[in-house]
Amino acid sequence: MTKARRALAAAAALGLLTVGGCSGSDDSSKSASGTITYWLWDTFQQPQYQACADAFHAANPQYKVKITQYGWDDYWNTLTSAFVSGTAPDTFISHLSYYPQYAAQSQLLDITEQVKKDNVDLSQYQNGLADLWVDQQGRRFGLPKDFDTVALFYNTKKVEEAGVKTEDLQNLTWNPTDGGTYERLIARLTVDKNGKRGDEPGFDKTKVATYGLGLNSSGGGFGQTEWSQYAFSTGWTHGDKTPWPTRFNYDDPRFKQTIAWFRSLVDRGYMPTLAIASSGVNQMDAYGAGKYAMVTEGSWNTKSYWDLKGVKSGIAPTPIGPIGKRASMINGLADNIYAGTKNPEGAWQWVKFLASPACQQDIVAKQGIVFPAMKTATVEAERAFAAKQIDVAPFTVHIKENTTTLAPIADHWADISALMTETMDSILSGKSGVDSLDGANRKVNEFLKK
Amino acid sequence: MSTATRARRYRDVPAALIFVGPAAVGFLTFYLWPAIRGFYLSLTDFSLLSAPEFIGLENYERLIGDHLFWNALLVTLEYVVINIAVQTVFAVLLAVLMHRLTRSMTIRSIVLLPYLIANVIAALVWYSMLDYQTGVVNQLLEWLSVDRVAFFGETTTAIPTIALVNTWRHVGYTALLVFAGLQAIPKQVYEAAAMDGASEWKTFWRVTLPLLRPVMALVLVLTVIGSFQVFDTVAVTTTGGPINATRVIYYYIFEQAFARFDFGYASAMSFALFVILAGVAYAQLRLTRASQSDLS
DSSP: OHHHHHHHHHHHHHHHHHHHHHGGGOTTSOOSSSEEEEEEOOGGGHHHHHHHHHHHHHHOTTOEEEEEEOOHHHHHHHHHHHHHHTOOOSEEEEOTTTHHHHHHTTOBOOOHHHHHHTTOOGGGBSTTGGGGGBOTTSOBOOOBOEEBOEEEEEEHHHHHHTTOOGGGGTTOBOOTTTOHHHHHHHHHHOEETTSOBTTSTTOOTTSEEEEEEOOOOOOTTTOTTTTHHHHHTTTOOSBSSSSSOSSBOTTOHHHHHHHHHHHHHHHTTSSOOHHHHTSSSOHHHHHHTTSEEEEEEEGGGHHHHHTOTTOOEEEEOOOBOTTSSOOEEEBOOEEEEBTTOSOHHHHHHHHHHHTSHHHIIIIIHHHOSSEESBGGGHHHHHHHHHHTTOOOHHHHHHHHTTOEEEOOOOTTHHHHHHHHHHHHHHHHTTSSOTTHHHHHHHHHHHHHHO | OOHHHHHHHHHTHHHHHHHHHHHHHHHIIIIIHHHHHHHHHTTEEOOSSSOOEEOTTHHHHHHHHOHHHHHHHHHHHHHHHHHHHHHHHHHHHHHHHHHHHOOOHHHHHHHHHHHHSOHHHHHHHHHHHTOTTTOHHHHHHHHTTOOOOOTTTSTTTHHHHHHHHHHHHHHHHHHHHHHHHHHTSOHHHHHHHHHTTOOHHHHIIIIIHHHHHHHHHHHHHHHHHHHHTOOHHHHHTTTTOSTTTTOOHHHHHHIIIIISOOHHHHHHHHHHHHHHHHHHHHHHHHHTTTTOOSOO
């Protein structure tokens, strides 16, 4: 036995050595020959950015762009290890929850000078998006590439069966006390095993067949598609300012009331418990299986919902809240340049091209997958979605009515997120009350002082 | 020791080096050096992208006061106890059945089948089969008039569920190891037991198990250490939740290192885990007298 194991260990060691010997010739490492490497995570979006890369090459024959795609879960680990080994791509799609950390560790190229030198007009992007990519020292790391907002996706058949007209979904109202017409709709759409609806006497909340509203997760400290649309419509915001708040507002009474109401949907049987929602398949698949009549979702998932087999969906805007307006988080991506790139000029030209009408308006908008960040590209994108029978007005209404709130972006976000996920999970599963937010918020603010 | 044997001993050295060399290089490069470096990093504040900064025992002080570290150890322990207890009982049972009842290669292969499926795939398939609303298992429960269970979703059932999924995957492999041990037991002792009129049950307890002890000791040490290292099943299903119910030690270390870039602290926890595992393995080997056999 021991002999066999030792032989195995030797074989394994040799195998590892061979593998180790090969890894030097990784094709993701940058080359000086005018090839610019570019990483992204969304397979749906790869074709449109490939088209941009081709157009960029046609306009600048001296540069070629090589795109590599990694799934979201691998993306950040791969990128981090690539930073460590100095083999990071010249350019890559970046996210607000990750870039501050990389910027603080000097991994990203500051493009402030380039933007000034080339006169890039920052007002051509949706309001506020460009500010998200400037850190506290005033260094700019990216130009906006797209934006996303939140809306309600509903199963058209279930809405019809409930006797609800789709026009009634357009101007729903909500408040944290009785939930308004929004909660009445959710109750109406909830059906138990005996066919009784949530607003009918005899409704059995322990045996629900279809929940009126689906649940993705507790939302942690972000709550982008889970609860931010309600909390914002009370006038609440994550922090005292965005980006870079100096303190968070998770202990605000308006936030606590909103979360208490959100949790009450579970108690009434209109929304699944966190245990049910996190027991296997995700929100989209449960919706696809007819378990949810409605879900709150981000615009980036629109195509995936339309691709679901056996379910026909419609989109409605988020409800109008106590401040008399709707609300939605607005978030957007940007491209970052690796500080160690061998080709900073080529990388900048490519990133600038990605943030220009030639890419965003002429190519990306026409694909109807995401909303480009440029104001002038929104109409084009709406048209492209309409061509696929998708009316995306519920997403863009927030732009027109100026009801967007910027995504929170802060230092120590990974620590804040870990703490808030624990706290919100606990509240949503009924293990603690909303008053536990006081203590959590104190700790969050301590992270910010570090 | 005579000079002749000593000379022969030295004559064997070059040949021995050739055989030991590759394993030794692998051991030094991939185990010993990383372990030493890991220990050094545990004494530093290291965020991976900037140089480590020596801070002495600060990480270890933090570890003692970190309720999530202790929670992770408890959760891991719960997992190990359920996983090893169920797995060992079933593995021995399967092995004895294979040994006494069948010589069929097909059945032996089938027993090993779950082990041939990648851990992540097995975990994901179970995850969707056990889903509260759409999972086939819950559909079966409903037909049997049993209430549905959110296996992976409830704090109380999540760890047992993960432990049993991994038991399902590993039990066949463990059974084969035990089976190999059973085959090493001479037939004569069974014939003698039969001659003395011992029942099948008595034979198992008085003959099979005692003679199996060295093999069982090895199997237990290997499976217990393997069990402490549970990671992938958690990473692809519950990711530590609900709340902290499945935040096992390896997953917590991974989070600290790769999500929160606190490599120094992650190294300190890894080192603490190393000490614990070394202790567990040593205690097991001593308690089960693994180096002695009752046969000799």
